[in-house]
Amino acid sequence: MDMGIKGRVALITGGSMGIGGAAAILLAQEGAHVVISARREKELAESAARIRAEAGVDDVLTISADCTKDEDVQNLVRRVVERHGKVDILVNSIGAAKAGHFLKLTDADWEQSLALKLMGQVRTARAVFPHMEKQGWGRIVNVIGTHARLAEAHAMPAGVANAGLLNFTRALAELGGPKGVLVNAVSPGTVNTARLKYLRDNGVEYDLKTITLGRFAEAVEIANAIVFLASERCTYMCGSVVSIDGGQIKTV
Ligand SMILES: NC(=O)c1ccc[n+]([C@@H]2O[C@H](COP(=O)([O-])OP(=O)(O)OC[C@H]3O[C@@H](n4cnc5c(N)ncnc54)[C@H](OP(=O)(O)O)[C@@H]3O)[C@@H](O)[C@H]2O)c1
Numbered sequence: 001m002d003m004g005i006k007g008r009v010a011l012i013t014g015g016s017m018g019i020g021g022a023a024a025i026l027l028a029q030e031g032a033h034v035v036i037s038a039r040r041e042k043e044l045a046e047s048a049a050r051i052r053a054e055a056g057v058d059d060v061l062t063i064s065a066d067c068t069k070d071e072d073v074q075n076l077v078r079r080v081v082e083r084h085g086k087v088d089i090l091v092n093s094i095g096a097a098k099a100g101h102f103l104k105l106t107d108a109d110w111e112q113s114l115a116l117k118l119m120g121q122v123r124t125a126r127a128v129f130p131h132m133e134k135q136g137w138g139r140i141v142n143v144i145g146t147h148a149r150l151a152e153a154h155a156m157p158a159g160v161a162n163a164g165l166l167n168f169t170r171a172l173a174e175l176g177g178p179k180g181v182l183v184n185a186v187s188p189g190t191v192n193t194a195r196l197k198y199l200r201d202n203g204v205e206y207d208l209k210t211i212t213l214g215r216f217a218e219a220v221e222i223a224n225a226i227v228f229l230a231s232e233r234c235t236y237m238c239g240s241v242v243s244i245d246g247g248q249i250k251t252v
Contacts, residue, residue, distance in 0.1 A: 004232025006031030010089035011080050013067055013124055016043040018193035019143055020093030021050070022219035023226045028055035030227060032089065035061040035080050067094050067120035068112070077127040086135060089230045090128045092121040093143040095195050097158035099202035105157065113157035118164045125172060129181065138181035139230045142169050143222070146189045146245050154203040162187075166241060173239030184229045184237050189245025191217045212247025 010027045014020035015036025028034045028051045036051070038044055044062040051060045063079055065072040080087050097113035098105060121142050132138025147155050148162030165185065173183040190196060190206055196216065200206070208214055225242050228234055243249060 001233070003030050003227065005089075005227070005230065008032045008088040008230075009035070009080065009084040009086050010091065010230065011035045011037065011077070011087055011124075011128065012091040012093060013037050013065075013076075013120070014093035014095060014143075015091075016040065016047045018093070018095070018195060019188065019191060019219045019222045019226075020091060021047045022223035023091050023093065023230075024060075025051050025054050026220070026223045026227045027089070027091075027230065028057050028060065030231075033059050033061075033084055035063060035083070037063045037065045037067075037076055038094075039064060039066050067124055068115040070123055073120075073123045073127050077124075077131070081131060087128050087131050088135075088138060090124060090138075090140045091143070091226055091230065092124055092141065093226075094120045094124075096198060097155070097161050099155050099158065099199050099204050101203060102153065102156060110157055114161055114164075117158065117161035118168075121165060122168060125168075125183070129172075129176070132176070132181040133179045136180040138176065138179075139234065140172070140176070140181065140183040141226050141229045142183070142185040143226070144169070144185045144187040144241060146187055146243070146249055148187060149251075150249060152204060154205070155199065169241060170239040177238040182229075182234060182238050184234070184239065185241045186222055186225050186229065187241050187243050187245070188222045189217060189243075189248045191219055191222055193219055210248055211245070212250075215246065217244060217246060
């Protein structure tokens with residue numbers, strides 16, 4: 001199936017590893033000009049090498065940026081547009097909110113978590129939105145997470161940020177839809193990435209028995225849905241949040 005992604009310019013924040021890294025590989029395989037961003041240069045270079053090898057492409061741009069800083073985000077989008085003349089797709093896959101016991105999390109922990117997981121996605125979307133609106137086509141895919149709806153005592157900052165992102169996704173979709181900018185989200189359950197180790201090390205407990213499929217997800221399983229939401233095949237989804245949790249959330 002032709003996804004209509006060939007020639008599109010895709011910016012993937014958090015593209016150096018995990019879900020963002022997997023999405024970048026698949027988007028490059030579909031023919032997108034991929035730009036990956038994160039803070040650490042070494043991990044970005046390693047991800048770019050994987051993308052080149054697995055997608056058989058040369059054209060991968062890496063840009064170091066800290067998405068808690070508006071000037072970094074402005075510079076990031078400016079450089080994408082300078083290089084490619086446009087930005088068609090944004091995948092917002094930055095981590096990571098702090099985990100830990102409520103009484104041990106400080107104001108700074110909460111502020112850093114919301115500054116990245118919630119505001120990082122807000123400010124990146126705000127920076128690309130005018131470009132997409134002007135060209136009358138765009139796809140924004142936010143990576144949220146089941147903690148938006150499944151409250152967990154040791155994952156409060158992630159849960160609060162994710163709940164905010166549900167609202168943000170739907171509200172931005174209302175602005176973008178009439179302009180051809182479709183804003184949607186994926187909401188992964190537990191995914192086998194570096195973040196999972198961090199969450200477990202900080203007291204977040206997982207019971208595989210609560211997951212119908214009896215296992216954690218691999219990053220590529222989330223990336224498959226991201227590619228659809230980023231594609232021309234996605235034409236009538238606007239403010240949708242796609243749960244990819246192996247059957248963990250069972251409420252209707
Ligand atoms: N893994 C899970 O179980 C799970 C479940 C549900 C939702 N999610 C969500 O999925 C998204 C990706 O998670 P993941 O598991 O793929 O995480 P990951 O493997 O830890 O990757 C996180 C990415 O974000 C980047 N990042 C971190 N801080 C940043 C900052 N200040 N500015 C820019 N980039 C930054 C990291 O690179 P640098 O550190 O070099 O900046 C890295 O590329 C996150 O929003 C996470 O909350 C994950």
